[in-house]
Amino acid sequence: MPMKYKRTKLAGNVGFSTIIDEKFKTGSLLIRFITKLDSSTASVNALAMSVLTCSSSKYTTLAKLNEKLSELYGASLSSFARKRGDVQILGVTASWINDRYAFDGENVTGEMLDIIKDCVFAPNVVNGEFDADSYRITQNELLDRIDAELNNKRGYALSRASEIAFKGEPAENSCYGTKEAVEKLTSKDAYEAYLKLLETAQIEIHYVASEENNTIAELLSDYFSKIKRAPQDIVFRTPSPVRSEVVTESDQFDVRQCKMVMNFKTDSDDRYAVKLFSTIFGETPVSKLFMNVREKMSLCYYCACRSMAPKAALTVDIGVERENIEKAKAEILRQLDEMKNGNISDEELESALLTLDNAITQVGDTPESYSSWYFERFCCGDEMLPEQLFTEYKNVTKERIIQAANTVKLDSIYLMLDKEAE
Amino acid sequence: MEKNIIKSQNTGDSCIHVKHKSGLDIYICEMPGFSSVEALFGTKYGSINTMFKMRDDKEYTVVPEGIAHFLEHKLFENEDCDVFELYAKTGASGNAFTSFDKTCYLFSCSKNYQESLKILLDFVQKPYFTQETVDKEQGIIGQEIKMTNDNPDWRVFFNMLRCMYHTHPVKIDIAGTVESIAQIDADLLYKCYYTFYNLNNMVLSIAGNIKADEVLAICDEYLKPCEDKGLETVFPDEPDEIVMPEFFETQPVGTPIFQIGYKCRNCSGEERLRKSMAASIASSMLTDASSDMYKKLLDEGIINSSFGSEIFDGDGYFTVIFGGESKEPAKIRDAITAEINRMLKEGLNEKDFQRIKKSTYGMLVRELNNVEAVANLLINSHMDGVGPYDSLSVLSELTSNDVINFMRDELIPERLVMSVVEGEAD
Numbered sequence: 147m148p149m150k151y152k153r154t155k156l157a158g159n160v161g162f163s164t165i166i167d168e169k170f171k172t173g174s175l176l177i178r179f180i181t182k183l184d185s186s187t188a189s190v191n192a193l194a195m196s197v198l199t200c201s202s203s204k205y206t207t208l209a210k211l212n213e214k215l216s217e218l219y220g221a222s223l224s225s226f227a228r229k230r231g232d233v234q235i236l237g238v239t240a241s242w243i244n245d246r247y248a249f250d251g252e253n254v255t256g257e258m259l260d261i262i263k264d265c266v267f268a269p270n271v272v273n274g275e276f277d278a279d280s281y282r283i284t285q286n287e288l289l290d291r292i293d294a295e296l297n298n299k300r301g302y303a304l305s306r307a308s309e310i311a312f313k314g315e316p317a318e319n320s321c322y323g324t325k326e327a328v329e330k331l332t333s334k335d336a337y338e339a340y341l342k343l344l345e346t347a348q349i350e351i352h353y354v355a356s357e358e359n360n361t362i363a364e365l366l367s368d369y370f371s372k373i374k375r376a377p378q379d380i381v382f383r384t385p386s387p388v389r390s391e392v393v394t395e396s397d398q399f400d401v402r403q404c405k406m407v408m409n410f411k412t413d414s415d416d417r418y419a420v421k422l423f424s425t426i427f428g429e430t431p432v433s434k435l436f437m438n439v440r441e442k443m444s445l446c447y448y449c450a451c452r453s454m455a456p457k458a459a460l461t462v463d464i465g466v467e468r469e470n471i472e473k474a475k476a477e478i479l480r481q482l483d484e485m486k487n488g489n490i491s492d493e494e495l496e497s498a499l500l501t502l503d504n505a506i507t508q509v510g511d512t513p514e515s516y517s518s519w520y521f522e523r524f525c526c527g528d529e530m531l532p533e534q535l536f537t538e539y540k541n542v543t544k545e546r547i548i549q550a551a552n553t554v555k556l557d558s559i560y561l562m563l564d565k566e567a568e
Numbered sequence: 569m570e571k572n573i574i575k576s577q578n579t580g581d582s583c584i585h586v587k588h589k590s591g592l593d594i595y596i597c598e599m600p601g602f603s604s605v606e607a608l609f610g611t612k613y614g615s616i617n618t619m620f621k622m623r624d625d626k627e628y629t630v631v632p633e634g635i636a637h638f639l640e641h642k643l644f645e646n647e648d649c650d651v652f653e654l655y656a657k658t659g660a661s662g663n664a665f666t667s668f669d670k671t672c673y674l675f676s677c678s679k680n681y682q683e684s685l686k687i688l689l690d691f692v693q694k695p696y697f698t699q700e701t702v703d704k705e706q707g708i709i710g711q712e713i714k715m716t717n718d719n720p721d722w723r724v725f726f727n728m729l730r731c732m733y734h735t736h737p738v739k740i741d742i743a744g745t746v747e748s749i750a751q752i753d754a755d756l757l758y759k760c761y762y763t764f765y766n767l768n769n770m771v772l773s774i775a776g777n778i779k780a781d782e783v784l785a786i787c788d789e790y791l792k793p794c795e796d797k798g799l800e801t802v803f804p805d806e807p808d809e810i811v812m813p814e815f816f817e818t819q820p821v822g823t824p825i826f827q828i829g830y831k832c833r834n835c836s837g838e839e840r841l842r843k844s845m846a847a848s849i850a851s852s853m854l855t856d857a858s859s860d861m862y863k864k865l866l867d868e869g870i871i872n873s874s875f876g877s878e879i880f881d882g883d884g885y886f887t888v889i890f891g892g893e894s895k896e897p898a899k900i901r902d903a904i905t906a907e908i909n910r911m912l913k914e915g916l917n918e919k920d921f922q923r924i925k926k927s928t929y930g931m932l933v934r935e936l937n938n939v940e941a942v943a944n945l946l947i948n949s950h951m952d953g954v955g956p957y958d959s960l961s962v963l964s965e966l967t968s969n970d971v972i973n974f975m976r977d978e979l980i981p982e983r984l985v986m987s988v989v990e991g992e993a994d
Binding site: 167168169170171172207208209210212213215216217218219220221241242243247249279283286287290292293294295296297298299300399400401402403430431432436437440441444445446447448465466467493496497499500501503504505507508509510511512 | 579599600602604650652653655657659660661662676678679705706708709711712714715717719720721776818819820821825856857858859862863866867872873874893923926927928929930931936937938939
């Protein structure tokens, strides 16, 4: 039976999508709160969302909640905070096995929906603030998350590069905010921030399962109808202006390999051509960067490009020896010039299209991929089907890619340097 | 060729196993409703296989550390092009990995799977190495080694293994060192290739939007029959005792990370699966977020949600590892040993045992929900000498006594090691 997708509006202008596909052995529910990314609220929002899945009014401690989840065949329940351009996406996500796999016919789905409902609408609140123990655990956890960013050197370099590229724009902030901000917050601040999110965030809910559930929409609508909802306007695409002069910043660490991240920006409105440019330039193992910087010149293990459509930006990152940084930079820019000058073969274009086709066709093979696809549609404000997106890519001509390439300009560079060579 | 249908009594899932006339074991799982295809073509050859011989050889050959991984990189190059360029014509995403005990070449795609399967079977059976291409790869792999040496998770894990193992090559880095890979040349690569890339030592697994008959027809066309030359791999004798109880390394990290591991006695096949399942339940009970120990450590700020456990086992090694981020890992080590003593004295709480068992069952069912996970399950289980769904049946038969026995016999304080990577200021 083919997949069935339906999006409806619940009370309070909350979007509710059901994605029913009988092949899945699990059910999942994902609630996204969409709000402006702002240095004054990033930390408190991330913290508020995390406390929600630490306990609830029914399961009042992390231990009790976890005990219940493991009884429900190891169902998962967690919170997340992400960044998409200038927007902060916060959420609660849960996944559980279908009732038909339960040993004694337990109603796993019903019990999980009750748990999520309690976490979101009846959180563990005492005297107008989140339960002190749950708050403390979550606050410590978030501080550790922020500290631990340095443990992943490539991720840390990308994150520092993002701060430099978007300086002065909301996107310069981390989705978790800063350690200093988290340390100053109180449980009351977090609860008040959550109440504000319930009122002002745009909310999109996805239910992905093998069977319809007729009660869930009504139940959620009932809860949202009791909240005075006034969702804020969100702008999902906010192109970042390119600097007139390239800025380079660096840090030194006791590392064995240096990292370089090059931030590029574009003022092209042709997002399909920009995506094809990025794919041919550095997103695959036959891309110009992989074939030249890695395979021909042996300068690195990875050298890749990724596009950030919401900010009209592109990032190239590479792990490289200090003595080869300039050589790598020159080659990356030379490959960009190659594309600007139209040096794109039919094979390169065809291969990029095949890569995109394969990726797009895989949408729907996991509950997460369905949810990501439809959320992306919401952000882009279209109702495109996967095959329609591919048609858009297919219609992109080489000329359009060259035009897009000619809008790509180097904006800033971040270097993570080793100490030994000093 | 007989198509043997393997079915899970627990979930109803099934797959096909074929012992191909070429010598290759083939596992196929048709997954209706899914769009993608995941295929892995693997050999039982990993970083630990540094000493081997064929039936007719008199002496064992000893090879440099990291050669299995080096060979994986080089097999991606044909005489006339790079394998990625071939996949570029089908749109498949091709890749490969080398672990401790296997090397796998894989692709995932949602279109043209038959063409991609032909590429996979063809290039893995066609080695082409020259000194020039070997030299070129030294630079790329050298950067890969440096990258992993800057990864504290990698360092904490290998430091832990070096605390445990005296001689077993599981303690060496999968990619070797810049010095060891400098000893590799084309002749040595050919020797390793013809030793380990014999179809009798290999497996193909493929899952997703496929048809078994189409897969088998391609296998018939592309697989070249291999004579079983009686491959023998050996490992130096490894004592039960550990090397040293703890090791600390300084690296730029934001939060210190640790691994605490028990060196257990190794075994193989079904016995290893049963032991691994008992170990998994034991460690899950020890890291259970609803336990008193977890609550106490969390309340005192000693652990966070990164605290967890894993079973790491293979040919000649078996370990139970607890890890995460902590500024006071020694306190976690003390808490774990105290909790094991308490459990051994008081016995397991049967209700908690059943709950953790259900949770583990749920995790195994979820695995069957995903094309990539199924293809990996098929190849891994074969290489471990068990059936794809045996974990589910072993789990269903497991009792709390099995878990207690495992804890008593294997989680021995004298075989406990701790590895920590901390920042300079910590």
